[in-house]
Amino acid sequence: MPRRKSSSLVDRQNQSCLPPLVERWILRLLVSLNGHQKFLTTHGFSHDPLAEALGFSSSLDLDSEDFVHKKVLARLRQRARISEQHADYPLPALLQDNIDRLAALAALSQTDCKILAFAIMIHNHQILDEASNCLGHLSTLELYRVLAKLLDLAENDVRLALSPRGLLTRSGLLTVERQGTEYLCGKFNLLSYTFADTVFSTECEPESLLRDLVTPASQAHLTWQDYAHVNESMMTLRAYISKAAARRQQGVNILIHGLAGTGKSQLARILAAHVHRELFEVAFADEEGDSVSGERRLRAYRAAQCFFANREVVLVFDEAEDVLLGNEDMFDRRPAQSRKAWLNRTLEENPVPALWLSNNTDCIDPAVARRFDMVIELPIPSRKHRARILEGLSHELLTASEISVFAQSDALSPAVAQKAFSVVQLIKDDLSAHEIAPTIKRLTNSTLKAQGYRALDQMEQLPLPALYDPTLINCERDPVKVAQGIKRAGSARLCLFGPSGTGKTAYAQWIAQELDTPLIVKKASELMGMYVGQTEKKIAHAFAQAKDEGAILLIDEVDSFLLDRRSARTSWEVSMVNEMLTQLESFDGIFIAATNLMENLDQAVLRRFDLKLKFHYLAPEQIKRLATRCCETLQLEDISTDELTALGCLGNLTLGDFATVARQHRFCPFTSARDLVEALQSECTIKEVPARSIGFVH
Numbered sequence: 001m002p003r004r005k006s007s008s009l010v011d012r013q014n015q016s017c018l019p020p021l022v023e024r025w026i027l028r029l030l031v032s033l034n035g036h037q038k039f040l041t042t043h044g045f046s047h048d049p050l051a052e053a054l055g056f057s058s059s060l061d062l063d064s065e066d067f068v069h070k071k072v073l074a075r076l077r078q079r080a081r082i083s084e085q086h087a088d089y090p091l092p093a094l095l096q097d098n099i100d101r102l103a104a105l106a107a108l109s110q111t112d113c114k115i116l117a118f119a120i121m122i123h124n125h126q127i128l129d130e131a132s133n134c135l136g137h138l139s140t141l142e143l144y145r146v147l148a149k150l151l152d153l154a155e156n157d158v159r160l161a162l163s164p165r166g167l168l169t170r171s172g173l174l175t176v177e178r179q180g181t182e183y184l185c186g187k188f189n190l191l192s193y194t195f196a197d198t199v200f201s202t203e204c205e206p207e208s209l210l211r212d213l214v215t216p217a218s219q220a221h222l223t224w225q226d227y228a229h230v231n232e233s234m235m236t237l238r239a240y241i242s243k244a245a246a247r248r249q250q251g252v253n254i255l256i257h258g259l260a261g262t263g264k265s266q267l268a269r270i271l272a273a274h275v276h277r278e279l280f281e282v283a284f285a286d287e288e289g290d291s292v293s294g295e296r297r298l299r300a301y302r303a304a305q306c307f308f309a310n311r312e313v314v315l316v317f318d319e320a321e322d323v324l325l326g327n328e329d330m331f332d333r334r335p336a337q338s339r340k341a342w343l344n345r346t347l348e349e350n351p352v353p354a355l356w357l358s359n360n361t362d363c364i365d366p367a368v369a370r371r372f373d374m375v376i377e378l379p380i381p382s383r384k385h386r387a388r389i390l391e392g393l394s395h396e397l398l399t400a401s402e403i404s405v406f407a408q409s410d411a412l413s414p415a416v417a418q419k420a421f422s423v424v425q426l427i428k429d430d431l432s433a434h435e436i437a438p439t440i441k442r443l444t445n446s447t448l449k450a451q452g453y454r455a456l457d458q459m460e461q462l463p464l465p466a467l468y469d470p471t472l473i474n475c476e477r478d479p480v481k482v483a484q485g486i487k488r489a490g491s492a493r494l495c496l497f498g499p500s501g502t503g504k505t506a507y508a509q510w511i512a513q514e515l516d517t518p519l520i521v522k523k524a525s526e527l528m529g530m531y532v533g534q535t536e537k538k539i540a541h542a543f544a545q546a547k548d549e550g551a552i553l554l555i556d557e558v559d560s561f562l563l564d565r566r567s568a569r570t571s572w573e574v575s576m577v578n579e580m581l582t583q584l585e586s587f588d589g590i591f592i593a594a595t596n597l598m599e600n601l602d603q604a605v606l607r608r609f610d611l612k613l614k615f616h617y618l619a620p621e622q623i624k625r626l627a628t629r630c631c632e633t634l635q636l637e638d639i640s641t642d643e644l645t646a647l648g649c650l651g652n653l654t655l656g657d658f659a660t661v662a663r664q665h666r667f668c669p670f671t672s673a674r675d676l677v678e679a680l681q682s683e684c685t686i687k688e689v690p691a692r693s694i695g696f697v698h
Contacts, residue, residue: 018053018127021089025118026054026131027080028150035134036076040069046134053127091117098199105206106171106306111161114151116174119188123196129185137181146184165345172302191303192296206307213292213300217279217316220269221393221418227267229385229548233376238274240374245275245314245353252353253371255320257361258378259541261413264357265318267378271355272314280304281316294322301354302346309351320356324364347371362533380410380541382549383518393418394440395425402437410545411453412444420444464509472626472655473503474616482611483511486590493584493591493608495558497598498615501656504594507615508554517590518551524560535561536579543583543591550589558593559600577602584608618655620648626658627680631673634665639673647677650684657683 018026029035038046045051056072090096095117103113122128138146144162148155160166168174175189190196192213198204227234237254244252256264272279282297282304292300297317304315317323323343344367356372358364369375381389387407393414394403406412420443424436431439445455470479475498486492496504505521512519520542527538546553561576581604584591593609595601606612618626624644631639647653661679670676 017055019089019092020083020086021091022121022125022128023054023079024083024089025121025128025150026050027076027083029131029134031073031076031080032149033135033146035131036073038134038136039131040072047130050127050130091121092200094203095120095200098204101206102173102199106167106173108167108171109161111153111157112166112168114153115147115158115161116168118147118151119174119190120196120199122185122188123190124200129183132184135184138184138187139181140176140178140187142181143176143184143187170302171306172299172304173306175299189299191299210300210304210307213283213297214280214304214315215283217265217269217272217281220266220273222263222266222270222389222414223392224270224274226263226381226385226389226392226414227378228388229381230376230378237271237374237376241271241353242275244373245277248351250351251348251373253347253350253356253373254354255356255358255361255369255372255375256378257358257375259380260359261411261415262378262380263414264378265316266414268314268316268318268355268357272316275314275353277312277314277353279314279316280308281318284319298323305346305350305352305354311352314353314355316355316357318357320358321360321363324356324358324361324368343368344371379544379548382545383407383410383551384549386410386412389414390417394421397421397424397428397436397440399437405456406441406444409448409453409456411448411451412456416444416447416451419447464506464513468503468506468510468655469626470507470510472618472622473507474619474622475613477611477613479507479613482613483514486511487515491588491590493587493610494593495598495601495606495609495612496592496594496615497596497612499617499652499654500596501654502615502617503655504615505554505556506655508552508592508594511590511592512552515552515590518549519554520546520549520551521554521556524555524557527555528561533575535576539576539579539583543587546589546591547587552590552592553587554592554594556594557596559595559597562593562601562605577605580605581608617651618653623647623650623653626655627673627676630658630662631676634662634670634676636670636673636676639677643673643677647680650681652684652687653680 030039039050040046045056051057054076056075091099099113099117102108102116106112108116122132135146144155144158147153147158151158161168162174162176163169169176173191173195177187177189191209194212195209198209224234224238241252241254243249256267258264269279282301283292284297285291301315301317308315347368348371361369361375380386384407387403390398390403390406390412391400394417398406406417420440423443424431424440428436441456445457448455470483473479482494486494496507498504508521509519522542527535527542529535529538542553542555545551562580584605585608598612598614624647627639627644627647631637657680660683661676664679665676670679
């Protein structure tokens with residue numbers, strides 16, 4: 001408890017050290033709005049600096065508390081009457097000039113200007129803020145009443161000025177915290193954290209108030225030709241944005257969505273240059289590097305729409321999912337509903353054309369989505385288009401063959417490649433010619449790894465084994481004739497199943513080689529997503545990529561996500577199978593699925609395959625042919641009849657086993673055919689599959 005004072009001095013100089021306008025507001029807070037009830041306490045003043053600023057001593061004789069309080073209150077009332085007798089006190093000259101500029105730009109009313117000026121003043125005068133705290137926490141309705149009294153305004157005019165449709169809110173200059181109660185200053189949300197200080201203390205042009213929230217965009221590194229994979233959409237977009245900009249049409253909004261790295265930001269820059277307009281981006285971080293919330297970015301966007309209304313500008317709102325995807329607070333729907341209402345209006349009224357960029361559109365409300373003039377998806381470019389983009393960015397740092405290796409990665413975005421190229425471009429004089437490509441690859445792989453993607457080397461498909469021969473595949477159909485039939489038909493859906501190592505993946509590679517067609521290989525692990533819906537998206541993208549590139553699509557280990565729906569335990573297990581069914585029905589290219597566990601696949605999926613080929617273990621005659629060929633390749637002496645017979649007894653020998661022992665020979669050389677036979681027998685023993693009887697021929 002504070003120590004009791006002994007002095008009976010009530011006021012020291014009978015004068016305050018406050019600007020007249022600030023003093024008037026404080027006196028209204030304490031007298032007219034009864035803030036004195038908290039300002040005067042049983043132990044003196046609740047806030048000594050405020051008392052001293054008003055010219056009162058902080059020392060009170062508490063033995064005569066009632067008398068002193070009455071005397072202080074009488075003095076406050078007397079000074080309030082004197083203050084009210086004067087004409088309106090002016091704002092500081094600099095603040096008044098800046099308010100006038102904002103008013104002219106945003107068409108603010110006199111009521112808007114008074115409220116905005118007060119909000120700026122209370123953020124810059126701590127004593128005024130402390131005096132307002134004597135009113136306690138205020139609801140939004142109480143805020144209207146307080147501002148009306150403080151600023152000599154009609155309460156209804158205040159309510160309209162601060163409503164969501166008011167100019168202050170629509171311009172983003174000032175919004176009200178409507179949820180719960182707050183002290184008076186806390187009810188005001190200004191454009192930015194620096195806004196109040198800048199407008200109060202600096203002569204500024206309105207556009208400069210956006211400097212930490214809306215920034216000029218840099219030049220594009222890509223061109224229209226780099227978007228040839230979406231040529232039809234680009235032609236429509238170019239025509240529309242040109243005509244709409246020329247006519248200064250309102251409500252021009254384009255939503256461009258796609259995975260990160262597909263070139264959305266680059267496209268926005270190309271579009272702005274095409275219509276000869278400056279491009280400004282709503283920032284993710286302020287001048288101090290702190291992230292900017294979705295709500296604050298929206299306020300910056302509103303202000304930019306207002307400030308740039310008469311300039312040749314295009315706005316881009318990147319990472320638009322911050323504000324388009326539902327609710328920030330899962331326990332409170334009101335903020336999302338309020339934001340949705342504002343979005344619906346602003347997508348119809350904005351004077352400056354806006355490009356909204358998003359990586360994800362799953363949760364965008366249909367009522368919001370339909371208000372965009374155009375919604376364009378940017379898929380990952382085909383391998384051919386990726387190569388062309390990389391060729392343009394590399395500035396001859398890479399050869400055509402090296403670029404083809406880089407283009408195999410659909411995770412390599414132009415931005416990542418550009419960073420690696422720019423680093424090497426700067427230091428290329430310190431590198432020898434043969435060091436340039438490895439350095440670019442190393443830099444690129446480091447970034448891909450940090451992003452969670454596979455390195456470029458892991459993207460390269462291994463060549464077919466030297467011993468690979470489709471006639472050595474042991475299955476019910478002639479694999480060579482199957483490939484010839486696929487070539488004639490131009491489309492097929494194959495399911496290759498059987499034990500590991502029987503040559504399923506290699507057969508798909510051989511078909512692609514025979515048809516001179518690109519092959520896209522996806523393992524099930526690459527298609528499985530962490531979140532609900534991601535797997536379905538990746539499946540759809542794999543089919544779309546194969547269609548765009550005219551490639552054969554091979555999904556290996558397909559049993560991992562095509563389990564029989566009758567045994568499914570969760571809804572997402574069912575939806576993955578449903579997505580595969582949908583894609584299979586609409587895909588008119590060549591699709592190959594490979595699995596070791598045919599019995600686990602969903603029956604409906606199996607029915608969609610045109611042909612199901614079971615790959616068996618090698619037959620005895622195939623084993624003998626392959627063993628003889630292997631000895632020749634490894635430069636071993638001729639294999640004996642007894643050794644061939646011994647191998648023919650192995651019932652679980654595969655093409656993969658021969659490839660394994662061939663690799664083994666590189667570091668543990670075989671000295672005889674007998675060593676080869678023993679190595680193959682060892683591989684079969686590990687599998688723990690019973691060998692078939694001697695003399696069995698498939």
